[in-house]
Amino acid sequence: MTTAAPRPLKTWSIAGDSRRKPTEYEAVTGQFHYHFNRKPAPFDLDPDSAINRWYLKHREGSPLQAESWEGFRDPAALNYRRYIALQHDREVYAEGVVDHYEALDHDTNLGFEWVETLNRIYVPARYLFHVLQITSLYVGQLAPSAYVTNAAFFQAADELRALQWTAYRAKSLSLAHGAHLANTEATRRIWETDSVWQPARENLERLLLAYDWGEAFTALNLVVKPALDALFKEAFVDLANDHGDGLTAALLQDSRVDTTRSRAWSAALARYAIAANPGNRAIIDGWAATWRPLVDRAVDGLTEAFADPAAARRRVADSVAAFTAQWAD
16 A cells, blocks of 8 residues: 655745745735736836836945845734724724813813923924825835835824824813814914924925835834924923823824834835845945934924923934944944
């Protein structure tokens, strides 16, 4: 009696020769960007078309290079289904926080000076979150791997969520302290003319012109966003609590969960890039050195409106240093 030879295990092309079944995350993400490094041009159009020239210059032509970007993994391993489920639960929590404070008639108890600080610093921050959202979408659109694209796109959705809750606070504050708090033109004038906002506005508008995908990622995820997140989601939270504004503090603290996830995948991608090509360290360090003074001026300008600017700046600096140590050391 002869024994039949065991049948070889089936494999999946995106798993290479490992002969293993990919995870759900890998199955819907791996090698999705078929157009990266495609010859003679990424897309099935005239190689000299505007879109092909743009990608060839700002993605394939980026100084940030690796033999393959498919080895990177988002530590959270998020796909669309998991992200929606995660953020649904977060929204339920945030809505519960809002209901709790509204039942206490929270906003009517806020002092005049604090409301003016909210009007000057917090309410215009929706413009800031919008720029972070747009830049996150750009990084995702130009990224050389869907593993990077998906993480960047989910980060953009996080920024939209922060923006929406800021807009909600503007409206709720206006019901207790005046319609000007929810007036878009009034808020836009603060964003465009108030001296404390101008360094941040310059930083953010320059960010929109970082067309190289590697520079855009470095500037946004490794330099600008970590500092501005620390400013609003840590230092401003302390300030809100000091002024009895538990609702603003709670909403900002809740969005720190998104910041933590962003920092995790950003540090992981920086480490991957450096491990894949040691020459990338000098490229990333050079870009970071270019963008760091801009965001430092942004933080210095905005903290001028804080009760203790020096303490706020230290809080931001410590937070940024802890994050930078995750990828730079």
